[in-house]
Amino acid sequence: MTEIAVVATFVAKPGNEDKLKEALQGIVAPTLKEPGALQYDLHRDIKEPRRFVFFERWLSEAALAQHNQTPHIQALGKTLPDLIEHGEISVVAKL
Amino acid sequence: MTEIAVVATFVAKPGNEDKLKEALQGIVAPTLKEPGALQYDLHRDIKEPRRFVFFERWLSEAALAQHNQTPHIQALGKTLPDLIEHGEISVVAKL
Numbered sequence: 001m002t003e004i005a006v007v008a009t010f011v012a013k014p015g016n017e018d019k020l021k022e023a024l025q026g027i028v029a030p031t032l033k034e035p036g037a038l039q040y041d042l043h044r045d046i047k048e049p050r051r052f053v054f055f056e057r058w059l060s061e062a063a064l065a066q067h068n069q070t071p072h073i074q075a076l077g078k079t080l081p082d083l084i085e086h087g088e089i090s091v092v093a094k095l
Numbered sequence: 096m097t098e099i100a101v102v103a104t105f106v107a108k109p110g111n112e113d114k115l116k117e118a119l120q121g122i123v124a125p126t127l128k129e130p131g132a133l134q135y136d137l138h139r140d141i142k143e144p145r146r147f148v149f150f151e152r153w154l155s156e157a158a159l160a161q162h163n164q165t166p167h168i169q170a171l172g173k174t175l176p177d178l179i180e181h182g183e184i185s186v187v188a189k190l
């Protein structure tokens with residue numbers, strides 16, 4: 001199995017920062033319980049407070065795919081469009 | 096001291112991927128020798144091979160500032176403009 005990483009960036013619509021922060025923080029605990037989750041760190045940009053960045057490490061691409069099907073990620077997927085003006089998810093491999 | 100993190104993204108100009116990869120890989124070893132470097136992972140986007148992403152964790156903002164003054168980072172700063180079409184460095188705080 002080859003480890004995979006994800007950098008996911010979300011920028012809140014003006015005024016939605018607190019709601020977005022709460023929604024993103026809400027998925028950290030259940031995600032860290034997933035067997036393939038090696039690292040799942042949520043950050044906030046120190047210069048742009050509407051910008052949140054996840055850095056994630058997964059045991060395999062299959063573990064990441066399973067993560068994307070979990071109830072907490074499916075639920076987030078439904079609420080995010082109202083909260084964000086920009087979202088970008090990059091799947092990356094460590095060199 | 097409060098830990099700080101950095102997500103740094105560099106996109107190579109077409110044809111410069113190998114040179115950029117080599118230049119970025121070249122700073123990993125000397126950086127990991129720096130006392131404040133907690134994590135310094137270089138990745139390549141699995142869908143966009145011209146795109147490279149560092150995920151970094153630093154002991155403090157001071158350690159990061161010191162890193163930016165090191166010879167290997169100063170040297171990289173001189174070569175990057177010729178190699179990349181886009182670069183973005185976000186300093187972020189873990190929530």
